[in-house]
Amino acid sequence: MTERLYYNNSFLLNFAAGIVEAQPASDGQVNVVLDRTAFYPTSGGQVSDTGWLELEAAESAAKVRVIEVSEREDGAIQHLVEGADLESLGSERVRGFIDVERRRDHMQQHTGQHVLSAAFISLFEMPTVSFHMGAESCTIDLDTKALTAEQVHRAEMLANDVIAEDRPVEIKYATLEEARAMGVRKIPPAEREKLRLIDIKDFDLNACGGTHVRSTGQIGAILLRKISKEKQGFRVEFVCGMRAVATARKDFETLTEAAGVFSTHIYEIPTQVRKLIEEEKAGAKREHKLLEEIASLTSDALLASLGDAKTVVRFYADRDLAFIKLLAQRLTRQGTVVALLGCGGTQPGVVFAQAPGLANDLGALMKEALGELGGRGGGNKDMAQGGAQDASKIEAVLETVRKKIV
């Protein structure tokens, strides 16, 4: 079992160790097991540290990149490294270097999670059932049937109060009985003789094997983000420390860009967006009304010019499907005709319609036409529509269909 140096000191960022084992992994990578390590392995919802191993022997004094660290079932911690050949690793001594910024970020997010989960417990008795640390944000899942915006706000306030109070975060060890007597809420299945407890002074006491800051002030800040209903409760997204700053900065820049588009203050954006949506709806209504008027006039003109013929065939290069549908309805309502209409527009398509009582099966004719046009659609005996992949074929297809009209 690898000695875990991060257990007693999360601020140990470089260390000496001996290689116990080196096994080839895929793509020329190598899995290295050390006798001791300060690298945190992926576990408990938290992704691993990354960093470097420096081979100490003078001849092969080279750095290899640690891209992932994981925990094996036998308790060994393995470091997946790139750029090392197995022979050079041999039975070397190495120095390990942890990527500082990533470690600090993980400590901030992870200790922040302890504080946030404790805040939801102390305020509302809502236990955290799982934690996930992503590359951009973290989430906890709360076991609760309801979660209001006000509760979220209060938990965020309390968590930030605890951060401002800069309470000590201490590592303690206890047996199972001692832990129970101390009131530890979630006691994990015992793997080792003693449990490792993280004690946030007078606020939270939890069994945990992760990396944590020394005092809550080092978390910096907690910003709660999206709240979503999940199968078994609510998911709360949050960011801590420098992530909170980066997120707030990104939010502000996004809002500023949107405010620039509207020439308004960022706090006025929702009002402006609502106004725009209303205008858009009114505009669409106006457009539909105009389209109906044009369809009506076009229908009148077409029927007047039809003479004895009873089939209207037309292709409108710049119109869309909504227009030719309206026109087909008008034509077949006002005259005893068959309308075979096509449009170019943004989505080329065809509409076939006939006045009630006429004998054609337009649904069947549409199916044949779509075979030529390569689009999808359908309909019934009196009315059918479909799309066309290639608008340039539509006029020829309409002429073919015209010959089949009885």
Ligand SMILES: [Zn+2]
């Ligand atoms: Zn922890």
